[in-house]
Amino acid sequence: MMEFINYKMVKKCPRCQRILPDSYFAPNTPHCKICRRDYDWQYRYGVSPEQYLELFEAQGGKCKICGYEPQGDEYLHIDHNKKTGEIRGLLCGKCNKALGLFDEKPENLINAIKYVEGNQKWLYQ
Numbered sequence: 001m002m003e004f005i006n007y008k009m010v011k012k013c014p015r016c017q018r019i020l021p022d023s024y025f026a027p028n029t030p031h032c033k034i035c036r037r038d039y040d041w042q043y044r045y046g047v048s049p050e051q052y053l054e055l056f057e058a059q060g061g062k063c064k065i066c067g068y069e070p071q072g073d074e075y076l077h078i079d080h081n082k083k084t085g086e087i088r089g090l091l092c093g094k095c096n097k098a099l100g101l102f103d104e105k106p107e108n109l110i111n112a113i114k115y116v117e118g119n120q121k122w123l124y125q
Helices: 031-045 049-058 093-101 105-120
Strands: 011-012 019-021 076-082 087-091
Touching: 011 031, 031 049, 031 093, 049 093, 087 093
Parallel strands: none
Antiparallel strands: 011 019, 076 087
8 A cells, every 4th residue: 555645744855865754854954853963063062973973872872960861863962061162971951951050060060969958858748
């Protein structure tokens, strides 16, 4: 049995040449999300997909902070020092965002730890 494909709902990525559903394409670009992500990694951090894979394997495929393992098409984010540009490792989305919300300041993280530890009785009620 042949399946009908609505060609208005698929696109061909000019970089990887794959034909994919519209939902696989990044907004405001003709490239699929995977090609766009790879381009961003190269442009922003100087990391090729092969180098990312090396980092990923070196970390055991887990977030460097919480140990979360990405599921399905999820990926770990490249964490870098905002001042030096040095890559520190790969983090899950939550840990990456958390570092940013704490302004990457160790004293803010230490204060948060003290706060949570000092209020643990409230956490388990």
